[in-house]
Amino acid sequence: xxxxxxxxxxxxxxxxxxxxxxxxxxxxxxxxxxxxxxxxxxxxxxxxxxxxxxxxxxxxxxxxxxxxxxxxxxxxxxxxxxxxxxxxxxxxxxxxxxxxxxxxxxxxxxxxxxxxxxxxxxxxxxxxxxxxxxxxxxxxxxxxxxxxxxxxxxxxxxxxxxxxxxxxxxxxxxxxxxxxxxxx
Amino acid sequence: xxxxxxxxxxxxxxxxxxxxxxxxxxxxxxxxxxxxxxxxxxxxxxxxxxxxxxxxxxxxxxxxxxxxxxxxxxxxxxxxxxxxxxxxxxxxxxxxxxxxxxxxxxxxxxxxxxxxxxxxxxxxxxxxxxxxxxxxxxxxxxxxxxxxxxxxxxxxxxxxxxxxxxxxxxxxxxxxxxxxxxxxxxxxxxxxxxxxxxxxxxxxxxxxxx
Numbered sequence: 095x096x097x098x099x100x101x102x103x104x105x106x107x108x109x110x111x112x113x114x115x116x117x118x119x120x121x122x123x124x125x126x127x128x129x130x131x132x133x134x135x136x137x138x139x140x141x142x143x144x145x146x147x148x149x150x151x152x153x154x155x156x157x158x159x160x161x162x163x164x165x166x167x168x169x170x171x172x173x174x175x176x177x178x179x180x181x182x183x184x185x186x187x188x189x190x191x192x193x194x195x196x197x198x199x200x201x202x203x204x205x206x207x208x209x210x211x212x213x214x215x216x217x218x219x220x221x222x223x224x225x226x227x228x229x230x231x232x233x234x235x236x237x238x239x240x241x242x243x244x245x246x247x248x249x250x251x252x253x254x255x256x257x258x259x260x261x262x263x264x265x266x267x268x269x270x271x272x273x274x275x276x277x278x
Numbered sequence: 279x280x281x282x283x284x285x286x287x288x289x290x291x292x293x294x295x296x297x298x299x300x301x302x303x304x305x306x307x308x309x310x311x312x313x314x315x316x317x318x319x320x321x322x323x324x325x326x327x328x329x330x331x332x333x334x335x336x337x338x339x340x341x342x343x344x345x346x347x348x349x350x351x352x353x354x355x356x357x358x359x360x361x362x363x364x365x366x367x368x369x370x371x372x373x374x375x376x377x378x379x380x381x382x383x384x385x386x387x388x389x390x391x392x393x394x395x396x397x398x399x400x401x402x403x404x405x406x407x408x409x410x411x412x413x414x415x416x417x418x419x420x421x422x423x424x425x426x427x428x429x430x431x432x433x434x435x436x437x438x439x440x441x442x443x444x445x446x447x448x449x450x451x452x453x454x455x456x457x458x459x460x461x462x463x464x465x466x467x468x469x470x471x472x473x474x475x476x477x478x479x480x481x482x483x484x485x486x487x488x
Contacts, residue, residue, distance in 0.1 A: 133321050
């Protein structure tokens, strides 16, 4: 019996050895972040839940293809990112609807933010994020929401690190411009 | 939209202390940091039970099943007919292939059924300790089909009866390195992004052979 704190590589070995229930450990470990990532990419929690559920089942079916179980997290984000891209492609647009995710408390209440109610702040940020092209939106979310290093982002997206840095920088510029337009 | 100060980018990348930024950049830093913080809210949903139900209803094949058992299960029945021709790569590989084709392994393979054929897997991996094939035909399971290099010339080979049609596969070298077949007929995207490709073999049914 593998415990919840076991390293990914150990849990993966258990699952591949026939202990399908052990996959539940990986779901508990990564589902919240994957759902958040997909929600930010798709702008809709129902569509995100579908994308993550499909991705996790796909990951389970193809777990033997995970060439480096020590980097399972990046592999799961890659699969989920692909599902999100497919979903967006089916809609023939990068536009996403505003999320129904509740807002967290602000970590930093600067003066510029104080002029807006929290709900307005969240709506503003989500609208600015939704207006970004999918690649820049993905880069910003992986970097600043999921807290990945550029190396992890490269593994999760297949893009090169300089390309990812450029996407993050451009996303910051666009977000900052959109936010400053309103709050200043 | 105009480019933002490189010092701000560096601070946001964790490469510079934001406390050292000028006041205007510090405000921009706070604005973007607060925006990112807002996006960290966790969605109040879970798909865990849905996924586990799906997994329980359709469990994946067990990897720990004995290699011999898996191999016997996979090979099915039939007599050997080579249906896959590969270009000659090097003289050494040509020599190896000649040996492979001249040695009567085929007599040990079961007879392919009407909708089956035989795939030959050959790879040049000098210095490798082990080489095996995993693919769509064996659910990408390790330990199902090992290649042999009995004469230690670096040319590894195996053949097997497979259902007619396309099959994706990869070589696994020394138990950890996944390698596309440089001599594959075709390549297809592995479906996981990042532009990685699986090798593709198209097995023709014995009934289609001249």
